[in-house]
Amino acid sequence: MDPRWQGLLVGILFGIVLQRGRICFNSAIRDVKMTKDNYLMKMALVAILVETIGFQLAAQLGWIKLNPLPLIPLAQIIGGFLFGMGMVLAGGCASGITYRIGEGYVTAFVAAVFFGVTASAVRGGPLSFINNWLGKPITTTNNPNGFYAAKDGAVNLTIANLLNINPWIIAIIFAILLLIIVIYWKTTERKVSGLNWITGGISLGIVGIIAYLSQKTYPLGITGGWVNLFRTTTANLDLTQPIPYNWMGMEIVGVIIGAFVAALIAKEFRFRAPKDPKTFAQVALGGILMGIGAGSAGGCNIGHILSGLPHLAISSIIFTIFAVLGNWLMVWYLFERR
Amino acid sequence: MSNEVKPTYTLDERGEVCPVPDVDTRRKLKEMKSGEVLEVLIDYALSKERIPAGVKDVGGEVISIEEIGPSEWRLLIKKL
Numbered sequence: 067m068d069p070r071w072q073g074l075l076v077g078i079l080f081g082i083v084l085q086r087g088r089i090c091f092n093s094a095i096r097d098v099k100m101t102k103d104n105y106l107m108k109m110a111l112v113a114i115l116v117e118t119i120g121f122q123l124a125a126q127l128g129w130i131k132l133n134p135l136p137l138i139p140l141a142q143i144i145g146g147f148l149f150g151m152g153m154v155l156a157g158g159c160a161s162g163i164t165y166r167i168g169e170g171y172v173t174a175f176v177a178a179v180f181f182g183v184t185a186s187a188v189r190g191g192p193l194s195f196i197n198n199w200l201g202k203p204i205t206t207t208n209n210p211n212g213f214y215a216a217k218d219g220a221v222n223l224t225i226a227n228l229l230n231i232n233p234w235i236i237a238i239i240f241a242i243l244l245l246i247i248v249i250y251w252k253t254t255e256r257k258v259s260g261l262n263w264i265t266g267g268i269s270l271g272i273v274g275i276i277a278y279l280s281q282k283t284y285p286l287g288i289t290g291g292w293v294n295l296f297r298t299t300t301a302n303l304d305l306t307q308p309i310p311y312n313w314m315g316m317e318i319v320g321v322i323i324g325a326f327v328a329a330l331i332a333k334e335f336r337f338r339a340p341k342d343p344k345t346f347a348q349v350a351l352g353g354i355l356m357g358i359g360a361g362s363a364g365g366c367n368i369g370h371i372l373s374g375l376p377h378l379a380i381s382s383i384i385f386t387i388f389a390v391l392g393n394w395l396m397v398w399y400l401f402e403r404r
Numbered sequence: 405m406s407n408e409v410k411p412t413y414t415l416d417e418r419g420e421v422c423p424v425p426d427v428d429t430r431r432k433l434k435e436m437k438s439g440e441v442l443e444v445l446i447d448y449a450l451s452k453e454r455i456p457a458g459v460k461d462v463g464g465e466v467i468s469i470e471e472i473g474p475s476e477w478r479l480l481i482k483k484l
Contacts (some may be wrong), residue, residue: 088449088450088453090422090450092422093423093450096423097423097454100423100427101426101454101458103457105454105457157421157422157423158421158422171421173421254457255457256453256454256456256457257453257456258453259449332449333475334475335474335475336474336475336476338418338419338447340420341419345421348421349421
């Protein structure tokens, strides 16, 4: 099957799970600090746990080569921080604003357009000078068990290849740690009408594994998809030519369709817009910060947190830490100061 | 309904981005006096599920959740 059809189908699945599980990494990170609510965080941890073992197993069986995102420390520190602040302003992470378009959120659409355009500008557009400032990737030649994708012998850094030990060891330690947290951290009580934290987390993890098996080069992502959609659409307006939309671009279209259908069936679709026009300026600014952050850091909450952490990639660990710090700073500024 | 509780205050949070409905509800509840009732209008299912879980630690209790339209709800919250 054409990879674009595969991307579309995986995207639809992803959109349904995001909508039914109400999965948003902005809420997951924020709620832990602001309201001591860990419901969505635990869902995310379950997904990362499932993927950690799933990716490793798929690599062991030779179905994929693990492909951690490149480590450019400044890019992940600054990019992660800006992304973390941006998602609070935008009212959702990269995947959150994408699936909420399918639920009829006008502000999510505005945030996503500013996010996509800015990320495109950073990745090979007029803002690409930002990437030149941030430096070049740090790689290694260690490739334990040949699990990792190598380019001219160079492999992106993970904890396992940094220490040059079997990646299973790190994956199992990480999975056990996650399991302990998931079991012993008391879950916030909540009456849910969609997927609960366990089924939502497992479903999300499985969609991530299916995505990796389908796309081969990486599991789920959002930023690359929006960049593909914007750049292809604006650069190739000659519709007689074949259009180079790719797996990830079609995945984005799928997420919106999947969320739309799921919301429609659950009677949760509705056009919603805030009364105060200032909110639109706020979400646009959030989209821009997210676009600069994810565009330069090499990924967003999905590329780095959901898909990158299960690799135990150093880049994704740094991005996650700084995205959390950026998120918490903005949460304090917007909601907790007085 | 004749036995309907009359709200002391109303917050119309329809259309607001996440997590403004939750934050506004908590803020208002903190200011309120014991026994007063807050009516909150929302149109997002996540807030419908999250507000009841979050108002307890600011001294509130959800007394009713009523569907008033497609993806629209009316929450009545009492300050304890």
